[in-house]
Amino acid sequence: MTDKKKIEVCFTPATFPYFKNDDAIVVIIDILRATSAIVTAFMNGARQIIPVGTLEEAMDYKNRGFLVAAERDGIVRDFADFGNSPYNFTPERVKNNDIVYSTTNGTNCIMMAKESYRVLIGAYLNHKALIDYMVSEKRDVLIFCAGWKNKFNLEDSIYAGSLVTDLLKSDEFFTECDSAHASMDLWSIAKDNLMGYIDKAAHRHRLKRNNLDDVMEYCHTFNQTDIIPVLKGKYLVELSNFND
Amino acid sequence: MTDKKKIEVCFTPATFPYFKNDDAIVVIIDILRATSAIVTAFMNGARQIIPVGTLEEAMDYKNRGFLVAAERDGIVRDFADFGNSPYNFTPERVKNNDIVYSTTNGTNCIMMAKESYRVLIGAYLNHKALIDYMVSEKRDVLIFCAGWKNKFNLEDSIYAGSLVTDLLKSDEFFTECDSAHASMDLWSIAKDNLMGYIDKAAHRHRLKRNNLDDVMEYCHTFNQTDIIPVLKGKYLVELSNFND
Numbered sequence: 001m002t003d004k005k006k007i008e009v010c011f012t013p014a015t016f017p018y019f020k021n022d023d024a025i026v027v028i029i030d031i032l033r034a035t036s037a038i039v040t041a042f043m044n045g046a047r048q049i050i051p052v053g054t055l056e057e058a059m060d061y062k063n064r065g066f067l068v069a070a071e072r073d074g075i076v077r078d079f080a081d082f083g084n085s086p087y088n089f090t091p092e093r094v095k096n097n098d099i100v101y102s103t104t105n106g107t108n109c110i111m112m113a114k115e116s117y118r119v120l121i122g123a124y125l126n127h128k129a130l131i132d133y134m135v136s137e138k139r140d141v142l143i144f145c146a147g148w149k150n151k152f153n154l155e156d157s158i159y160a161g162s163l164v165t166d167l168l169k170s171d172e173f174f175t176e177c178d179s180a181h182a183s184m185d186l187w188s189i190a191k192d193n194l195m196g197y198i199d200k201a202a203h204r205h206r207l208k209r210n211n212l213d214d215v216m217e218y219c220h221t222f223n224q225t226d227i228i229p230v231l232k233g234k235y236l237v238e239l240s241n242f243n244d
Numbered sequence: 245m246t247d248k249k250k251i252e253v254c255f256t257p258a259t260f261p262y263f264k265n266d267d268a269i270v271v272i273i274d275i276l277r278a279t280s281a282i283v284t285a286f287m288n289g290a291r292q293i294i295p296v297g298t299l300e301e302a303m304d305y306k307n308r309g310f311l312v313a314a315e316r317d318g319i320v321r322d323f324a325d326f327g328n329s330p331y332n333f334t335p336e337r338v339k340n341n342d343i344v345y346s347t348t349n350g351t352n353c354i355m356m357a358k359e360s361y362r363v364l365i366g367a368y369l370n371h372k373a374l375i376d377y378m379v380s381e382k383r384d385v386l387i388f389c390a391g392w393k394n395k396f397n398l399e400d401s402i403y404a405g406s407l408v409t410d411l412l413k414s415d416e417f418f419t420e421c422d423s424a425h426a427s428m429d430l431w432s433i434a435k436d437n438l439m440g441y442i443d444k445a446a447h448r449h450r451l452k453r454n455n456l457d458d459v460m461e462y463c464h465t466f467n468q469t470d471i472i473p474v475l476k477g478k479y480l481v482e483l484s485n486f487n488d
Contacts, residue, residue, distance in 0.1 A: 015259070015396070018393060150262045152259070152426065178392070178401075182398060185430055186430070
């Protein structure tokens, strides 16, 4: 019928098993803030990112001399070097370093997807690079929203819609996925006033209560870098270094 | 802060555990076709509906003399009296009868929600009655979309948005739920051309392939009855008979 490749969108880790497709490129999205922070770390010269799920693992890496970004509920942990905000990943701190990034949700998503053809880290910040790569690869795409505690969230879902919309502009893709259609419709409503739209999002209010919403505009800024972080074994590296 | 009651929307059974709220009224939605068919059966005089999950259970009831509606992949099962379409539940067949309705997805949702304050069966067909009841009860509301094989689906999600939109017109409710906001936005796009919108839905195409889409318009028709089916023990009865 068609040799086009399919696009699907998974709104939460709880439904990932029903979308599992090991031939696909999986793009993980956690706009506020894990994937935005990871892209930023590479922009500023980080060599590798080691995503860990628990604070115990993060502490273990710290004891072995690694730089560690770790916070919970908006508070930097005592043992950590800095917190999880993209603003913490300054060139002074990260350039040529390996960084441990502690994130329950994001790490969980990466581990769930690790059997896939590629696991990419996606954000507004590297949007065009993601699109160009996926169009050139001509493979199925599964956009994997981290959500919030296994629930759907708005900020990841609308960005998924932006990705689907731009992928479909090439002739390589089609979608019959209801969540992909929904994400495009949400994006069509949100795109002309992103900050106003995102103000509805529950997680935005959680960040605001913790005075962490200074990164809102930054995390919703398109195309600041061509770098695509990709999973290689247990580490994230730049896609351009994937075959080294 | 507020004594308003909260509205949440759960897009798929896979995420129901993260929304579980035993004080809430849960409205189960499976527009194509289980909840539309169940409402229709009561409109046409059915006394009780017995939802069962497996064909084995359905067959067991059949052997005990019950009227059984059962199909899989659009084909009525040999042992059953008729299939699962709303059009099968004619007054001639169902009036004053107990009916067994075999539906994997719908029955699963009902069982997951059974500890809740009330489990209601919702559809466009009984929309206004649902809204009036929930406004009068002044309790938390959890709208539970059956989805499709644990994935998000468009037809249930947009109807969830219609319910949320109308509930918020009363002063009794608020929502901070991202999926509730998303469902309202999708409803706002879909509502003026429901059939055109739903044409995107994957499940609509599945029904079409099986020549089962004759019920599309009927299942998207508002306010054909004031009857609200409610779970009482293992059976669905009319809400007006709940306390009998």
